[in-house]
Amino acid sequence: MDWQLFSVCFITVFISELGDKSQLVTLTMSSNSSSPWYIFIGSAAALVLTSGLGVLLGDGVANFLPDRFLKAIAALVFAFIAFRTLAAQE
Numbered sequence: 001m002d003w004q005l006f007s008v009c010f011i012t013v014f015i016s017e018l019g020d021k022s023q024l025v026t027l028t029m030s031s032n033s034s035s036p037w038y039i040f041i042g043s044a045a046a047l048v049l050t051s052g053l054g055v056l057l058g059d060g061v062a063n064f065l066p067d068r069f070l071k072a073i074a075a076l077v078f079a080f081i082a083f084r085t086l087a088a089q090e
Contacts, residue, residue, distance in 0.1 A: 013051070022047070 017023055026043040030036040061070065 017047075 022043065026039060030039040033039055058070075
């Protein structure tokens with residue numbers, strides 16, 4: 001097992017999910033629920049499913065596009081989101 005790759009992925013996803021809208025929705029739902037464990041199981045399953053889809057899509061696209069090109073696309077998408085977020089503040 002590649003522990004360095006695992007660690008980098010875990011830390012990156014963990015930090016990016018802190019304060020994310022999905023975490024805030026989970027927090028809100030669990031504060032209004034008498035069964036917070038069902039909220040935990042549902043949100044954890046959703047995160048696992050979306051991560052699985054990301055891995056499958058990434059693996060499939062990687063067969064057709066070079067790694068450097070995929071990283072450039074991701075960087076542009078994140079930059080676009082950042083600029084849209086800043087523009088919405090005005």
